[in-house]
Amino acid sequence: MNLSSKIFGAVFAILIFALAAFSGRVYLDQQAAKKDFAALEKRLDEVSANEKDTAKEVARLLSEFDANNKKQAIESALRSGAPPKFQLPLGCTPGVDCWIFNYVDADGAADSHKDYTCGNLTYDKHKGVDFAIRDLAVMKTGVPVFVAAPGQIVGVRDGMPDVNFRKVAPEIFKRRECGNGVRISHGGNWFTQYCHMKKNSIIVKKGDRVEAGKAIGFVGLSGKTEFPHLHFQVSKGKQIIDPFIGVKRSEKCRAGEETLWDETTKAMLSYQNLVIYNGGFNDQRPLADGIHRGLYKKSTLFKSSLKLFLWFAIRNTKQDDEVVLRLLGPDGKEIGGAKNTIKKAQARGIQILDVTSQGAWPVGNYRGEITLTRKGLIGDQTFRARRRITIK
Numbered sequence: 001m002n003l004s005s006k007i008f009g010a011v012f013a014i015l016i017f018a019l020a021a022f023s024g025r026v027y028l029d030q031q032a033a034k035k036d037f038a039a040l041e042k043r044l045d046e047v048s049a050n051e052k053d054t055a056k057e058v059a060r061l062l063s064e065f066d067a068n069n070k071k072q073a074i075e076s077a078l079r080s081g082a083p084p085k086f087q088l089p090l091g092c093t094p095g096v097d098c099w100i101f102n103y104v105d106a107d108g109a110a111d112s113h114k115d116y117t118c119g120n121l122t123y124d125k126h127k128g129v130d131f132a133i134r135d136l137a138v139m140k141t142g143v144p145v146f147v148a149a150p151g152q153i154v155g156v157r158d159g160m161p162d163v164n165f166r167k168v169a170p171e172i173f174k175r176r177e178c179g180n181g182v183r184i185s186h187g188g189n190w191f192t193q194y195c196h197m198k199k200n201s202i203i204v205k206k207g208d209r210v211e212a213g214k215a216i217g218f219v220g221l222s223g224k225t226e227f228p229h230l231h232f233q234v235s236k237g238k239q240i241i242d243p244f245i246g247v248k249r250s251e252k253c254r255a256g257e258e259t260l261w262d263e264t265t266k267a268m269l270s271y272q273n274l275v276i277y278n279g280g281f282n283d284q285r286p287l288a289d290g291i292h293r294g295l296y297k298k299s300t301l302f303k304s305s306l307k308l309f310l311w312f313a314i315r316n317t318k319q320d321d322e323v324v325l326r327l328l329g330p331d332g333k334e335i336g337g338a339k340n341t342i343k344k345a346q347a348r349g350i351q352i353l354d355v356t357s358q359g360a361w362p363v364g365n366y367r368g369e370i371t372l373t374r375k376g377l378i379g380d381q382t383f384r385a386r387r388r389i390t391i392k
Helices: 002-079 136-141 261-270 288-293
Strands: 096-101 129-133 145-146 149-157 180-185 189-197 214-217 229-236 239-241 276-284 307-317 322-328 334-341 344-356 366-372 383-392
Touching: 180 214, 180 239, 189 322, 229 334, 276 366, 276 383, 307 322, 307 366, 307 383, 322 344, 344 366
Parallel strands: none
Antiparallel strands: 096 129, 129 229, 145 214, 149 180, 180 189, 189 229, 229 239, 276 307, 307 344, 322 334, 322 366, 366 383
8 A cells, every 4th residue: 555545544534533523413412402492492381381370360460459449449439428420321322322311300390390401301300311222122132231330239129021101000110110220329328220121131139339330230111111211310318419410500501510420421411402313214104113112224125115214213303393304316316305394392203204116216325314403592403314225
């Protein structure tokens, strides 16, 4: 073997040794990396488990803290004796899907009645604020009643039927005019009462302490009433208090300086002496009873219909109110209309426009409109509403 061959063999051996050493090192590094990754995954699992446990503990503590705050707020309210501040006592948007139909009779005189603005949205000796919902169909879907201010339940009645009191024997409601209801003490001899609630909907019992905003049942038609609504009544001892007046006002025919509504609720409850609270289309003439039950509000009709009936239900029309009804076709042009003057004031009135087909109705979207104008000493008031229907 010559010298060059020896040198080549030595170099080759060195390379083989180096490669083996490198491979062994790589293997060892890989094993070490696997151990490191395994340890890291274990640590991550431990951290994740700890985070979950920590999150559960934080959630539990927050829940306990919130419960203690609510309990303290209730106890503080019951001890303070200060006039409560009330939030909206039912789940709706005033002026959109609920309306005040009656206020407290703030007049005080026998055989006479005026609401806190000196208007006529009340009746003699009415003791509460009536929050009406649209109709019986809405009532059946469920409109929740909420506690208006923290306090303690001192009275509950449930189990009375949801029925128009004019359609049953009057003795059913003797001394039970409130129907299904809840009475709450707020401390300082302040009380609220919630009446005409839905049968078997009340979920609180006497003795319960309740925070503001807690659901206690649903709006109904129980007791001495003929339309679904919540009667919300405030008293201090045996004295009825109008929450819009509070305990002090310096001028008649206006709200008190410190009403019993909280600021958010007060902003939602602007006075409206007329509301157009329902409306729709039908292919048969609507009847008042059916309207109050929630019928006649079809979203589509057929082009073969002989007539279209546009209708609106209105709270508190007055003599000489001027009403204009219009039906507009898919092209936006008027295809029917009517004008009339109210001859007699009505607590709940209905206006109907019927338009006869001149053949098949053009397919498309139709719009119905009502405009009511009330003349006054300081200017006219105008009220408007719209409804739509699709004809196929």
